[in-house]
Amino acid sequence: MIILLFVALACLLLVGAPVAVALAGSSLVYLLVSGKIPDIILIQRMVGGVDSFPLLAVPFFILAGNLMNVCGVTERIFRFANSIVGWTRGGLGHVNVGASVIFAGMSGAAIADAGGLGAVEIKAMRDQGYDVDFAVGITGASSTVGPIIPPSLPLVVYGVVASASIGQLFIAGIVPGLLIAAMLMLMVAVISHRRGYPIGERFSVARLLSSFMHASLSLMIPVIIVGGIVLGIFTPTESAIAAVAYVLVLATLVYRSAGWRQIMAVFRETIEMTSVVLLIVAASSIFAWILTREGVPTAFAGAVMAVADNPIVILLLINLILLVVGCFMETVAAITILTPVLLPLAVQAGVDPVQFGIIMVLNLMIGLLTPPVGLVLFILARVADISFPRAVKATLPFIAALLVSLLLITFIPALTLWLPSLI
Template sequence: MEVFIFSLVMFSTMIFGVPIAFAVASAALALLLFFGPGLPLEAVLVVMSQRMFSGADSFPLLAIPLFFLAGNIMDGGGLSARLIRLADAMIGWVRGGLSMVVVMAEMMLAAIAGSPSAVSAAIGSVMIPEMKARGYNENYAAALVAAGGSVGPIIPPSIMLVAFGSLANASIADLFLAGIAPGVIIGLSLMALCYATALVRNYPKGDRPSFKNITNALGKAILPIFAPVIILGGIFSGVFTATESAMIAVVYALIVSMVFYRTLSFKDVLRICYESAIISSQIMFIISMAAFAGWVLASQHIPQDIASFFLSVSDNPLIILLMINLMFLAFGCFIEGIAIMVILLPTILPVVEALDINLTFFGIMIVINLAIGTITPPVGTCLIITSSIAKTPLQYVIREILPFIAVILAVLVLIVLFPGIVTFIPDYFS
């Protein structure tokens, strides 16, 4: 009954357009008022505010707004354009090379920004018009950029991995290490699909660049390339934590954009800080509300009840993982990724612990599910962004995105069947 009341209130309020954070809080309040210890409303609100502050008062969570800020500074400073020119010089000359350039550029930018929406917007604004000008179908171009942007949550440093590590009390450094192999596999798989599509549709190929052009592009992109090297190298070597690395990323982005390239003014930085603060505050508010909801659910023993239900269905880890994947894929069609984690993780983690599933592997599996959610309708954020840039109806982009979703799903199945793909790098460095 408790689960029914919580779900009913949460989804009913969401259907009527209530923001996710308030929908989660409303469901938790309803649960506490109906099934709680009978506290007066004033006491319930005091408990709510305390749990909200304690949920947001986390040092690792500070990395989320900082990585947002670093990515926006680097994008505003023109670093994405430099990465695109480098990728074009490397592979733009093969058949369908421009489409492969999109994926490679988004992989490189994901190692800086860590946000699928930011990556899709930054690359899409430059590459979708260019692809249309070179004869690519506009719907295909929008779908490709959206699919490439979905790699953002997987390749470190990733905001979603930071959120998972904070919510699940998992090592963020291990999650970053574990995300490298799946992110690269997904990127290469998308590039292979791009090449096959180019052969079928006879998409053009560019001119083979000279060695001078390649070295020139590399020289102009060397500072952006060093950003993930510094960030991830410091984390993996133990010199600084993920949160400290986010602050270093902000400082590095400011120095590169304002001192070396001089592409950002102080006024531009103030605008970027304001925009980053707005987005970050939305995420942190969801997390703080979810902290209150998680406490209410735990007080009613709902996570333990759900764990018992899962284990009563089967004690086979593969069957349980299949059920969890289907659940997260379904939620991903309607709700933003971090919101899904804060809603579902408190109820799922007891199952993971009971089956002794590796938490690092589980985190990567969940984030891949959420990455797919960014390109599945009706609320796929990357799809909405790229279709708006391409000025094409969303339904036409959805048709083109289906093969890309199939490729990422295939990689998801692969890592579920062979978890060592995810865990071998963190195990090597442990």
């Protein structure tokens, strides 16, 4: 029956069915052929999969990210980051990473980072004489920081599926996110030195203060989100609502950079994106329930433990599985399906569920930079007007830096668990 389930899923995907339809359709085939489970279970499990208070954060974080892309926040962040690190050799590469770290504290989605901030970054780097391949590569790699540093849509979904604290997951992502940024900046420094990229404008305290004042209200967004959660003022879901309210005030009353037509267009886009995400979550939940009912997690854990009982080998195998899956499967679907399968195995290997959440999300974010799916690269290839294979090649050096970060986060638990233990 499990073979039938996966064959049906593969067939639906091969004929071009959307991921949600493929997951729900293959689950329905399983239910009909088994004959032991009422088909109404399909609907009940799908509804139950999205009937969760923490998932309310998903549409609001998506809305906040979309609003920031139309109200001028991204440009202000870029200018501020440029005043901090733009004076070094290859400065705009460092600015690219720094701006992504700041934007990561607002949007929580790699696609929002690539599509909004990425367009500003690539244009600025082109104008300064940087190779377009270098600009696309570092922009794609830095966008993966978005779902690691809080807030994070994938971590919200993981927290719901794994019954883990979303607040702890958010705090746990801060140090790994900064580590990834440092590794990418190191790679930028090496490449810039070899290629002789220009040195930016000299550091100026006056310019730093000016850009800070220009971006100060925008920089309050991550303070509201993270500070509110840490201080216990509101839950992660409520922090998303607070972020949307604040950005709306900025867009309409303070910056006055977005009219009601633009805001309504953002609302429509958010509804479409939210519908897709939650439909995938709903379809994935019934698929994951079938796997659990058939004992796949237990059987998989037993098979892996029979092959290798060394925790290091097990963690390497888990990372390899997630990297391969990330190349083919949409992030939310992969989290919903694989968490019940891989989390018990990771726990047996001594990994905390909070640490495993960061490991899983980073693996799947790297998948956004690899073919055949590579959604972030498709977006950046369109923004930079280059071919998809060229975008893939441009990202390879930075994927190496991401893989080193992944290994450090996997085998040094303190990088993930130290900060949550203090709060």
